Amino acid sequence: MGNAPSKADCGDEPPKTTLFEKEPDGITYRIPALIYLVHSSTFLAFAEKRSSSRDSDAKLIVMRRGVQNADGSVQWLSSEELSTACLPLHRTMNPCPVFEKNTSTLFLFFVCILGHTTEHRQIITGKNKTRLCYVSSGDDGRTWSEAKDLTESVIGQDIGKWATFAVGPGHGVQLENGRLIIPAYAYYIPYRCFSFPVPHTVCPRALTIYSADFGKTWHIGKMLRKKSCECEMAEIIDHEGRSHLYCNARNFGGHRREALSENSGVCFDKPRTARELVEQPRGCQGSVVGFPAPEFIPCEDAENKACDTLSPDTQTWLLFMHPTSKRTRRDMGVYLNRSPLHSRGWDRPRILHCGPSGYSDLAYDPDKDQFSCLMECGKISELEQIAFVSFTLKDVMQTNRKNNNKMC
Template structure:
């Protein structure tokens, strides 16, 4: 099974390759995560295998390997269950991979939840039934270690203030200084009455789980001081070489939540609403990724003047892509947004629609070898949970889609 990138400027949706599809028995695949390993030209696609679409019916994590060919196509292996990524009597959820380049170790974070206890029940009772877990691989995902339960060593006593928590879902990131970042969120319990959380006071808060020693030990950062749930993070390098960790988080409301950290995820300053990124009423997970801003050499005076504007992002060496359903009311019409000035909240272009119709969770990856992007997304014609597909597209595809929309608005 292969997949080729879309033709730049065609105006058509990128070609789709179905990696996971709902089975006649009712088995469903949800919650995609994607990572590209440049040293072996390989994509790893992860998902949850469930007995139904419901969160409490999650079972195990599954994975497929995609080998990038010289002609730009991707050849996919068959699906395999990650049998070591589990704990007894618990369901495995929220895959979140990150690659540590110094030790050449691939870490896969996830949560294990007690039997069929729902997130809602944990929030209502204030009794956490979730464990923070990880497996690792030293052969690029061909084999995996046994599960390590990190709950006590990483979260520790803070767990007494959490109703529940999760990682990602989606990919983590390694910063230029070597720090590993796993995006996460927790339902913080500020007040209790008779050991039960006071209603309407328990809200999700995004935070990072990070390692300063290449994955040997992990710590938790401080929570965002604003309602924020499922999140992903990306490193932004400005033209002075300084690192800024960007967080893009789900929230129930009309818009996404954004925040920046100037200390590599220990805490995030001044979280704010991103009014160019719509959110459905109950919210939906979204994906974000950073990539090197393309070099620009002005050819004439006009372009020289343009080079000084924010459109060409003079303040950063990094641009961002964000992926999320674009419809204001429902999870549909999956779009990819470009930000050429990622240190400014108003830098998002109009989105390129990559799937017209029902769309859900997604994850982005950047392939620097081919200077192209890849994504996994939940989608289908009638319901977003019917399949998880893989797509390839270029930066030109996104830029041209945004410029066409701007011309139509004039």
């Protein structure tokens, strides 16, 4: 099962702008994160700079600033290294930005891992070498604070039960009630034997890191009760004005993992398998963003009953981005969900890149009612570049009308 695209879907790809590209000496840019600052019409694009493609060779976070012009074009400035987003003797990974509107503060969360310690080694030894950190900016990312290590104050003694952990990667979200949400996951150790984890029992679980006081203090939520790894989250507002926090997580076994929280991310109820969202055998990170459901959608065929299905049952729709192939990381697509509180609401994907594709991150511009994304992509390998693409809801819906005959 799964809404995998047909070969015919790989046709009209939107134009791409390369922001980060693999260098001849092997320096590779991976793990994109994107945020759009509405008040200044500015994009901030983040990525890891690595000496090679290996996770253990990550070095630091780089950023590019893009200023959006009135005609929708984006003028990108040159890349800059975030020199304060680091800890001594550690490598910096998994950028995860979120903007706090009340204080106009931009937070950039990340994790710092000691030396070249791999995720696998932490999992088999049960010795966590990862730190939870952030830097903040009060001027839209022009300058940044020194790194703040939250590991003890936020995770505390639970760190002994986590083989390793990470945030995102990708963007966080601020809920309508003001709560800041940083998506995260941890490799939970249920059993130990002579201080080592019992083999094959350690597995990842998604959770939130959240703040209810505009970023002054942070807390961790409860883990999902099923296996779930790298994740992103979005707020869904129903017709009664109630908030639901949606989680979409990397999974294994062919399909994504979904869950909903009714208490702003403290815990998630009844995680479910997203049968319409394919996942590669080893999984891949994906991105999700919520946006206001359109009030009116024109219908070209008044006699087509499919138009009746366009009436939204929530005030929020979702867009999800992920490689669409069932077998390997390729053919990056975006899926639309017009009934996000239901488990079977996803339409067929609109393909943005035919070929090798990897991690991605979505952003929404409410002023222009437009979506933008960063994605790892290339012709031979998804590690060749990180590209920026913009598109509209109409682009996605036209694709579904053409391929699935669901829309008119």
